[in-house]
Amino acid sequence: MRNGLFVVIFVLIAVLSGCGHRAEQKRATVQGYAVKPEAVHKSLYFTGTIQPLRESTLTSPMDAVVEKLHYHYGQLVKKGNVVVTLNSNELQKQYNDTLTEYLKAKDSFTVAQSKFNGTQELWNAGLISKNNYLSEESSLATAKVSLIQATRRLTEMLEKMDDGNAQHLSELNIAEFEKVRQALAGQHNLIHLKAPSDGVLLYPPKSGEEQSGKLNVGSTVKAGQVLALIGDLTGVSVEIDIPEIDIDKIRPGMRANVTGVALGKQVLKGELVAVNAQASTTAGAALPSFNAVVEVKALNELQRQWVKVGMSAEIEIEVDSGEQLLVPITAVKQEKGRSIVKIITAKGSSETRVVTTGPALADKVVVASGLQAGDVVAYD
Template sequence: MLSGQRIKTNKLSHHIQPLACSVLCLSLLLSACKKDQTEKPVEISKKIELIQQDLVVVQDGTSVAKTAFTGTLRAVNQSSIQAQVNATATAVNAQVGQAVSKGQVLVRLNNQDNAARLAQARANLASTQAQANLAKNMMQRKKRLFDQGFISKVEYEQATVDYQAQLENVHAQQANVNIAEKADRDGTILSPISGVITQRQVETGQTVAAGQTLFEIVDPNHLELQAKLPSDMQAALKVGQNIQYTIQGNPAALSAVVTRISPIADPASRQIEFFANPNETINSRSIGAFVEGYILSSSSVSGQLIPLDTIQNIKDQPYVWLIRNNKIEKVKLNILEQRYKDNLAVVQGLQHGDRISRIKFNDQDIHQQVIINQK
């Protein structure tokens, strides 16, 4: 009987031992997990600290509506001088860059043929004038004879007709003389305006042809802005409107006033040409230079006023770094006006309460919390 109990006890012991091992393993596993959870560090969100001097409060501002254009600078008074006769240049008296006065001799041409034609025309004129004087004397003599009854009326009238015919010959020869004198004068090229020689295309001893350009002259004291605007923007173009512009190679901001507007659009480009008078004195070396600017409207546009030097990538896609709801944000802008003199810009795209950051951030800083130190 005792032996049977021992056998039963041993069997029970065999079942309990694996169960105890399982419970022990599970307890150790739970303990390890709990230890990992307690030992894992808590992540703390990173905050960026700024001071008040790093930030600029956005202010409301206004800007004048603008219409962009491109153009060039040109001389109001300019002239292209061409030869009127076929001849050889015997003397050239002007150089590129030289200032000349109206009526000044620029070049003399060897024009012997025209000089000979002038002499012949003058001789023919003198001959016809002598014949006319003879016919006049004959008419006056026959007038006296007719009054005394020695000749008939027909003879007197014939003498009168002869005199009138000779007078017409004199007029015809005078016209020939005028033509010959004009041709002779064409051998001496005079400056039609006061200005500066910009091109010279003739040399001493060179044979020139009628219609060939010899000189280009411009008056550097009277310049104007010549530009074009698409016809669909013609409402922005009126005589008397102010213009802001810059000249290529010169960063200075200049101004002008619209003086003339073409009444029609160019059928090829669909653009309207206009001209403006500069308010400042422009260097003559800027003639022909590329110009870009804005036509200023009489109406204004609302926006925000911020420092110009806080705008990033201002030429392509301008944006600013700002603090909005205590977070760093990167916001794109629409620039309405740039006031370089005051380091200000009128923009659109900001919200009330935004503070512009003078500090430049990186894209990974976007939406990061900031702490603003009041000191």
């Protein structure tokens, strides 16, 4: 009986000892964290599509048919290279009309100038009235203006044709009938469109009624239609949409890192250059968003080999929120729908305090209110 009593007492002592040890172990795991202002760095992530840094257009000056494509879409072109040759019957008619108008204006000016020279001599000799003199002077001025306008139209026509052999037309005289006949009988229906800058030949924008903006030999084009874009790939730009909730954190001049699946380990260093002041709303979106543009001003040779127009891109923008109060995430508990923390007082006791939290970082969370610098919070 006595031995049984000793066994019971021993078991009770062991149990009580174990409980005390676990309580001490639990107390030992509770730590204190001194609250202080800390710099908060957070990254925002967006997606977009890689586009050229700049684009210039290749436009048809009049209704025509594509005669020849000198480059394929996606190829590099140099400034001044002929990219597309168009065939336009309208150009042939305009050429004949413009040349004829120029020759008539030139002849009228020559006649008016000769008449005025004679009138000038008579006026100096006092043989004609002032009214006659002024009338001839006005006729000469009118003929001169008409010649200037006709010359400008002829010059514009020759620029469209880009025909070096046609530059001598300004030397023609209407009295030289055979030369004029040859000039009017020649074929002048081709338009040579040249690249306005170095870059990559890209598809033109699609219109609402076109299935594809791609041109082929034989395609019909309208006056003013964009036939192709020349993209400058010495750098790239990416358009992104910034949600309304983040727009107050974004401003032009912020640095951005551009990455993508097809870019491998390449990280392009860019800058946020513009943020739209007007929001746009897309179908199905809960909140409006703001369009912004990220530019990478210059690519090195290796990066240019990787980058292609139309690639998907991920944009990382680091946001600096200044210094804010931070506490470990494990220090914040939820109680009856409120966020609370345990404060360790100077006397070593603890008290509960309600706090308002902000953005969460990797292992800490911003405390917007409820704490002040110097407070010590308990956390596991």
